[in-house]
Amino acid sequence: xxxxxxxxxxxxxxxxxxxxxxxxxxxxxxxxxxxxxxxxxxxxxxxxxxxxxxxxxxxxxxxxxxxxxxxxxxxxxxxxxxxxxxxxxxxxxxxxxxxxxxxxxxxxxxxxxxxxxxxxxxxxxxxxxxxxxxxxxxxxxxxxxxxxxxxxxxxxxxxxxxxxxxxxxxxxxxxxxxxxxxxxxxxxxxxxxxxxxxxxxxxxxxxxxxxxxxxxxxxxxxxxxxxxxxxxxxxxxxxxxxxxxxxxxxxxxxxxxxxxxxxxxxxxxxxxxxxxxxxxx
Amino acid sequence: xxxxxxxxxxxxxxxxxxxxxxxxxxxxxxxxxxxxxxxxxxxxxxxxxxxxxxxxxxxxxxxxxxxxxxxxxxxxxxxxxxxxxxxxxxxxxxxxxxxxxxxxxxxxxxxxxxxxxxxxxxxxxxxxxxxxxxxxxxxxxxxxxxxxxxxxxxxxxxxxxxxxxxxxxxxxxxxxxxxxxxxxxxxxxxxxxxxxxxxxxxxxxxxxxxxxxxxxxxxxxxxxxxxxxxxxxxxxxxxxxxxxxxxxxxxxxxxxxxxxxxxxxxxxxxxxxxxxxxxxxxxxxxxxxxxx
Numbered sequence: 001x002x003x004x005x006x007x008x009x010x011x012x013x014x015x016x017x018x019x020x021x022x023x024x025x026x027x028x029x030x031x032x033x034x035x036x037x038x039x040x041x042x043x044x045x046x047x048x049x050x051x052x053x054x055x056x057x058x059x060x061x062x063x064x065x066x067x068x069x070x071x072x073x074x075x076x077x078x079x080x081x082x083x084x085x086x087x088x089x090x091x092x093x094x095x096x097x098x099x100x101x102x103x104x105x106x107x108x109x110x111x112x113x114x115x116x117x118x119x120x121x122x123x124x125x126x127x128x129x130x131x132x133x134x135x136x137x138x139x140x141x142x143x144x145x146x147x148x149x150x151x152x153x154x155x156x157x158x159x160x161x162x163x164x165x166x167x168x169x170x171x172x173x174x175x176x177x178x179x180x181x182x183x184x185x186x187x188x189x190x191x192x193x194x195x196x197x198x199x200x201x202x203x204x205x206x207x208x209x210x211x212x213x214x215x216x217x218x219x220x221x222x223x224x225x226x227x228x229x230x231x232x233x234x235x236x237x238x239x240x241x242x243x244x245x246x247x248x249x250x251x252x253x254x255x256x257x258x259x260x261x262x263x264x265x266x267x268x269x270x271x272x273x274x275x276x277x278x279x280x281x
Numbered sequence: 282x283x284x285x286x287x288x289x290x291x292x293x294x295x296x297x298x299x300x301x302x303x304x305x306x307x308x309x310x311x312x313x314x315x316x317x318x319x320x321x322x323x324x325x326x327x328x329x330x331x332x333x334x335x336x337x338x339x340x341x342x343x344x345x346x347x348x349x350x351x352x353x354x355x356x357x358x359x360x361x362x363x364x365x366x367x368x369x370x371x372x373x374x375x376x377x378x379x380x381x382x383x384x385x386x387x388x389x390x391x392x393x394x395x396x397x398x399x400x401x402x403x404x405x406x407x408x409x410x411x412x413x414x415x416x417x418x419x420x421x422x423x424x425x426x427x428x429x430x431x432x433x434x435x436x437x438x439x440x441x442x443x444x445x446x447x448x449x450x451x452x453x454x455x456x457x458x459x460x461x462x463x464x465x466x467x468x469x470x471x472x473x474x475x476x477x478x479x480x481x482x483x484x485x486x487x488x489x490x491x492x493x494x495x496x497x498x499x500x501x502x503x504x505x506x507x508x509x510x511x512x513x514x515x516x517x518x519x520x521x522x523x524x525x526x527x528x529x530x531x532x533x534x535x536x537x538x539x540x541x542x543x544x545x546x547x548x549x550x551x552x553x554x555x556x557x558x559x560x561x562x563x564x565x566x567x568x569x570x571x572x573x
Contacts (some may be wrong), residue, residue, distance in 0.1 A: 012477075016372045023369055024386045027449065031389065033412050034401055050415050092299040099295040104287040111300060118307050120558055122506035124527045125551040127546050128534050129313035130306065132324070152306030155299050184291045199568065213394030215509050220535065231396045235513065238400055248404065252397050259392045267385050274388075275457040 012064075038249025039063070045245045061246040061252065069247070070225065071254055075231030081143055081229060082211040085150035089207050090200055092151065093158040098188055102174065112163075113166040118156040127220055134221055145221045146229070150211045158203045161276050165199035202273035205266060212259055230255045234260070300357050311551060313485055316543035324540040335545035345546065348529040349553075351436055355443070355525065356504035356557075363451060363500055367493070371481050384456060387449035395446070395509030401443040403429070403514055429515055432522035433438035439511055439523050446510070447503075451496055458492040459485060494565045501561060502554050526550050 039054035406428040414425040428438040508527035517524035534543025
């Protein structure tokens with residue numbers, strides 16, 4: 001009797017592991033396939049077995065896509081737009097969160113509420129007026145439009161994540177700093193900001209991922225190739241090369257590689273950030 | 282201390298930049314969308330006030346209701362898939378070795394842009410050379426479906442990459458919530474003779490009810506406003522078979538240049554999202570969150 005229970009338990013565990021591994025396999029399989037076909041030429045893609053190793057690996061796909069397809073330019077645009085957006089988002093959000101959690105003013109709850117409600121707003125419901133607005137101020141087809149919308153729409157979630165951390169910070173340090181005659185600005189930059197570095201890392205990562213993958217705004221506001229980011233650039237590029245699977249694969253790999261590499265090094269932080277966003281909310 | 286921390290100028294300095302940005306880029310546009318929805322406008326020329334005509338037209342617009350139906354289907358699927366994620370998380374949060382690595386693997390698709398995912402799955406769904414149909418033929422299936430060109434299955438075909446993208450996200454959240462349950466409670470329950478099913482259903486789930494509620498709202502609202510992937514994969518086609526609210530709005534505004542009508546759709550979407558959030562919160566309201 002006891003033995004059957006032990007067998008049942010082991011069978012159960014085995015089954016569980018099978019389920020877990022199956023899910024993991026399904027998550028990864030498409031990406032492995034992508035990696036493989038990015039390194040093959042069309043003939044190989046169509047005629048060799050599905051998961052055969054590319055041999056030889058056709059690195060020229062990547063070179064062609066970077067040079068001919070101008071992916072390099074899109075990559076660079078994504079890079080600087082993301083960086084600028086993230087820096088300002090985290091900075092401005094830190095300012096606001098500090099003011100809300102530490103300073104005394106009557107409207108603080110209203111303002112906080114305003115930011116939190118912003119979380120619910122579907123960005124597509126703002127596209128048309130924003131498009132019109134940017135046309136009027138001549139920011140259409142200008143990267144600033146993307147930077148601004150990136151910041152504006154990511155402020156709520158950033159503030160939300162920062163809020164939990166700021167609320168948990170002990171206040172003794174600030175109090176003694178003020179007693180010692182420190183100005184608010186100095187205190188913020190030299191005391192608070194360093195103390196919040198863990199959550200700053202988290203929010204930076206979250207914002208980086210969101211901004212790097214941003215599509216709708218770029219697609220709507222940017223027309224010329226010069227300012228397109230990777231997300232929209234892939235679209236057009238693949239539109240041109242619909243039959244060259246190797247090139248398509250290489251393009252996709254190039255666009256996902258930065259975030260994947262980031263994940264490889266910072267996976268724990270990233271996971272922390274994502275849960276912080278959802279649970280503390 | 283109090284005086285320093287009440288300095289109005291400092292407060293203004295710290296709050297205004299972010300506040301201005303969100304008001305100008307989010308709140309004013311929302312109001313403008315409502316305003317434009319009362320106009321007839323092609324985006325370039327004159328605006329003519331036509332009051333609720335756009336909405337009257339919307340009510341009679343079959344394609345609009347079709348897109349709403351599709352968005353709702355998506356929301357329903359998403360909520361059901363949450364159940365699957367819960368099951369996986371429950372298993373994962375048990376005595377499983379390597380839970381950390383598994384979680385990371387599950388999360389990977391979430392890091393990719395919707396565009397990249399859409400393009401990848403366009404290849405996977407390719408009728409002859411795609412990963413899926415090649416696998417199916419290998420297994421002996423003869424008439425492999427045309428996943429994206431067949432109007433009767435395209436919506437479901439599009440749904441799979443969406444699950445693939447978000448599974449890791451929800452599993453991560455549920456796992457963290459489950460891990461937050463004090464082990465003393467679990468141990469007490471086991472000592473009292475609870476078997477794994479009872480443990481999961483009667484103890485763990487109620488304790489993470491708050492988190493489940495949050496994910497339901499996220500899944501529903503996320504589905505209602507979903508755009509990127511569908512736009513890139515099918516553009517709403519074939520023939521509107523996979524059109525959702527946001528993609529229909531985009532098409533009407535930026536392809537047909539009917540900004541007034543597009544705004545009406547966009548405003549309806551906003552109302553829908555707010556209503557859905559409110560409704561779900563109301564329906565799942567418990568007098569008090571379970572305290573432990």
